[in-house]
Amino acid sequence: MNEPLTLALPKGRLQxxxxxxxxxxxxxxxxxxxxxxxxxxxxxxxxxxxKNIDLPTYVHHGIAGLGICGTDVIHESGYxxxxxxxxxxxxxxxxxxxxxxxxPASCTGRLRVATKFTRFARDYFQRNGIAAEIIRLGxxxxxxxxxxxxxxxxxxxxxxxxxxxxxxxxxxELARIEVVLVxxxxxxxxxxxxxxxxxxTLHRGPA
Amino acid sequence: xxxxxxxxxxGTEAFYLDxxxxxxxxxxxxxxxxxxxxxxxVQTPVYDFYELYRGLIDRTRESxxxxxxxxAGDLLVLRSDITLFLARQMGLVLERGDLPVRVYYSDTxxxxxxxxxxxxxxxxQVGAELIGPTGLDADAEIVLxxxxxxxxxxxxxxxxxxxxxxLLAELDRSGxxxxxxxxxxxATVKQVLRDEGLTDPACERLAELYGFxxxxxxxxxxxxxxxxxxxxxLAALEHLLSLAAEFAALGYADRVRIDLSEVGSQAYHSGIxxxxxxxxxxxxxxxxxxxxxxxxxxxxxxxxxxxSVMLRRLQSRTATGEHRAPTVHxxxxxxxxxxFSEARRRRAEGKVVSL
Numbered sequence: 001m002n003e004p005l006t007l008a009l010p011k012g013r014l015q016x017x018x019x020x021x022x023x024x025x026x027x028x029x030x031x032x033x034x035x036x037x038x039x040x041x042x043x044x045x046x047x048x049x050x051k052n053i054d055l056p057t058y059v060h061h062g063i064a065g066l067g068i069c070g071t072d073v074i075h076e077s078g079y080x081x082x083x084x085x086x087x088x089x090x091x092x093x094x095x096x097x098x099x100x101x102x103x104p105a106s107c108t109g110r111l112r113v114a115t116k117f118t119r120f121a122r123d124y125f126q127r128n129g130i131a132a133e134i135i136r137l138g139x140x141x142x143x144x145x146x147x148x149x150x151x152x153x154x155x156x157x158x159x160x161x162x163x164x165x166x167x168x169x170x171x172x173e174l175a176r177i178e179v180v181l182v183x184x185x186x187x188x189x190x191x192x193x194x195x196x197x198x199x200x201t202l203h204r205g206p207a
Numbered sequence: 208x209x210x211x212x213x214x215x216x217x218g219t220e221a222f223y224l225d226x227x228x229x230x231x232x233x234x235x236x237x238x239x240x241x242x243x244x245x246x247x248x249v250q251t252p253v254y255d256f257y258e259l260y261r262g263l264i265d266r267t268r269e270s271x272x273x274x275x276x277x278x279a280g281d282l283l284v285l286r287s288d289i290t291l292f293l294a295r296q297m298g299l300v301l302e303r304g305d306l307p308v309r310v311y312y313s314d315t316x317x318x319x320x321x322x323x324x325x326x327x328x329x330x331x332q333v334g335a336e337l338i339g340p341t342g343l344d345a346d347a348e349i350v351l352x353x354x355x356x357x358x359x360x361x362x363x364x365x366x367x368x369x370x371x372x373x374l375l376a377e378l379d380r381s382g383x384x385x386x387x388x389x390x391x392x393x394a395t396v397k398q399v400l401r402d403e404g405l406t407d408p409a410c411e412r413l414a415e416l417y418g419f420x421x422x423x424x425x426x427x428x429x430x431x432x433x434x435x436x437x438x439x440x441l442a443a444l445e446h447l448l449s450l451a452a453e454f455a456a457l458g459y460a461d462r463v464r465i466d467l468s469e470v471g472s473q474a475y476h477s478g479i480x481x482x483x484x485x486x487x488x489x490x491x492x493x494x495x496x497x498x499x500x501x502x503x504x505x506x507x508x509x510x511x512x513x514x515s516v517m518l519r520r521l522q523s524r525t526a527t528g529e530h531r532a533p534t535v536h537x538x539x540x541x542x543x544x545x546x547f548s549e550a551r552r553r554r555a556e557g558k559v560v561s562l
Contacts, residue, residue, distance in 0.1 A: 062489030082391045185390075186491055189368055189466070190484040192420050 005045050005194055006187075008064035010052035010073075014179060017089045018068045024206040044198070056081070056182075065187030066195065072156065072177045076119050081182035084199050090179035094120060095157040096172040099145045107151050114144030115154040124154070124174050142166045219317065220330045225532040229522055230331070234313055236359050237333050237516075241311035244352050246335050249310045251292040253317075257284040260291055263475060263504065271319040287318035289332050289515060290473075290498070297338060298505030306339030306509060313518075334495070336513030338502070343446065346479050346497065347453045349512045353483065353493060354459060360521060365485045365492065366462050368420065369450065370469030371443035372476040372496065378403050378413075385470045388417045409435060420466045423451035450479065475501045478512070485524060492520045533559040 009018045019029055027040040029047050036049040050058050052069070056077035059067040066084075072094060074081065094117065111132040115121045118136045125132040137144060141155045146166050156177060157163060157170060181199070188195055215221065222230060238248070257274055264272060264287075273285040286292050289312055301308060313333040337349050350367060357365050375384050378400060387395035393414045400410040412435060419429055430436065430444060447465050454463045471480035478497030485492055495514025502509045536558050538549035543562070550560040 060489065062487070080390060184489055186484050186489060188391075189420070189482070189491075190366065190486050 002194060004039055004043055005066060005191065005198060006048065006064045007045050008048050008050050008055050008058045008067040008069075010055050010067075010069055011049050012052050014052070014068065014070070014090050015049065018087075018179075021087060021089060022202075025202055025204070026207040059182060059184050062184050062187055064184075065191060066181060066183050066198075068179060068181055070177050070179055071175075072117060072120060074180070074182060075123075076117055078119060080185070082185050082188050084181045084183055084188075084195065085202065087179045087181060092156050092158045092177045094154065094174045094177055095170045096152055096154055096174055097142075097145075097157070097163055097168045098152045098171050100167050100169045102145070102151055111152060112150040113152045113154055114141055114150040116141055117154055117156075120174075121154040142168060219315075226522075228532045230518065233360055233518060233522060234333065237313065237356050238311070240356050240359050241335055241352070244309070244335075244355070246309040246311040246352075249293060249296065249312050251286060251289055251296055251312065251314055254283045254285045255292060255295060257282040259295060259505070260284060263291055263473075263501075264288070265474060268318075273317055273319065285317040286314065287316055289314055289316060289334060290336075290501070290513065293336060294498075294501045294511065295505045297336075297509075297511075298502050298507040301338070301502075301507055301509065307345075308338040309335070310338070311335040331518045332515045333518050334513055334515030336511055338509055338511045341499065341510045343449055343453065345510075345512055346446075346450055349495065349514060350450075350454070350463075350481060351457070351459075353495065353514050353516070354462065356516070357483065357493075362485060362492075362521060362524065365483050366464060367481050367483045367493075368464050368466035368469050369447060369479055369481040370466050370471075371447055372471050372478060372480055373443040374417070374440050374467060375470055377437045377439050378405075382474070385474075388468050388470050389472065391418060391468050393418065417467050420464055420468070422460075423448050423455070423465060426451075426465050426467075446479070471496050473498075475504075481514070483516075487524060488520055490517075490520060492517055536560045538562075 009015055022029065022040070022045075026042060027045050029038050029040045031038045031049070037046065039046045048058070048064055050064075052073055053076075055067050055069045056074055056079045058064045059081060060077070060079040067081075068087065070090065070092075096113070111125070111130060112135065113121055113125070113132050114135045114137050116137055116139060118134050121132070121134050135144070135150055141153045142162055143166070144150045144153050145168060152171070153168070154174065160170070163169060181202070183195060254275070268287065272287040275283050275285070277283055293310070293312060297308070297310070311334065313331075315331055335349065335352055337345055350369070353367065357363070372385075375388065379385055381399060381402065384396065384399045387399060396414050396417060397410040400413055401407070405413070412433075416429065416436075419426060426444070426448065436444070451463060451465055454460065469480050469482055470476070472494070475498045476496045477499045480496035481494065482491035483493035493514055493516040495512070497510070497512040499510040502511055536553055538546040538553075538560065540546055546562055550562055553560045
């Protein structure tokens, strides 16, 4: 029997959806209590649960050959992977937002933007020729305009409820963020037949 | 004061004791193997005039090279790519009558790598180049030498993916197609092809071709009857199929895959390109190809094909068996002369003995 393929799944928002998606296609996974590594019932895929933000690092270093992750996290990591397929769940938007009552004319000089996604924000503003001062935050980015740290934020927006709760609104949609299956390029090259077969199975839909 | 005594600057490394022992064993194995194939050693300079390489170093690579100004005010570049430095040296010393020339090298390279990205550090390269001959035999020779070196290192499970840069030449006027194919980014590949004026069905069929990995038989089936391929593409495919037939006849069928998404990372690649992959490494451990115009850039027009191996990547998976540090024997007893005599006797038997 072939060695199982190695696949990293992100803990948190996407874990449940990823596991359900895989289970529907015949890859059922049960993690023993407090264990973060398991092999699916068919023995085809060895799954490891890792923190969302660390997932690209595990795939880049070949600890997991494959990973399911948002394009936002991949872009932020700076690593390059092969994108094998887009998955039909977890998509969201990366948006520029500000207070509803913000008068843009009051923002003089460089645009001040608070965000967790500094690489994404820097690349976006650079691509569009806008001088921006990027301030890195670890979370709760919507507080930055409320508390006066920065008039603008760049953040993921799903329903918009968090923005509304803080009297913020979307100024511009910067990108659509999708959940993708990625591969470490060297891993893909060595295991391409098994990986292509897995991708075919996933594309075929529920078993 | 920063704690400089706790780490080295980015772009260099040191290794010691057992690790250095393994490194040198691998090096010696490679050197012996190359000399059995009639390749001679070359040593490239540590730095050279930057202006000679401007235009050959792509922007990504350029940002990681170290440059400095010498006392005369000339801008210099530290050796960040041995292939380039070797081409320049060969251009200086070779004459037409010298060809063919077979050389090998083992050198450090100096370039910046991100601190967090330790898996990509490539500070030591060994490699070989065959200068002068063109055609199938020369391409086969260099790949077979790489196989021989891998086998001697015990890396018998490594596979080599071979592609051809000329597959793209007719359609990559923008320079955007090669990186998109190499990243297997089919959406961008199709967009670039559309920008070249191709129809959507033609883009689909070409993207399918560029994505091919497999055997010669599978490639033959894929391209048979296709009338949409240009003369350059057909010639490149024919060359790859002939090369694959050669490898199969020599017993390497299972270790060579035709991979049309291998298009080379450098603009100077002109013919076959290849990378070697192992089951448990996070990046290719060797890469190579043909670059027939490179020496001409330095004033000596000769074809060239070669490879380089990232020795440190290979080292992590060969530090077992005959390449690991040896067992050290220590004669017992208080008497130094007796221990010395015993050590001499056992060393004559090939044992490693410490006093």
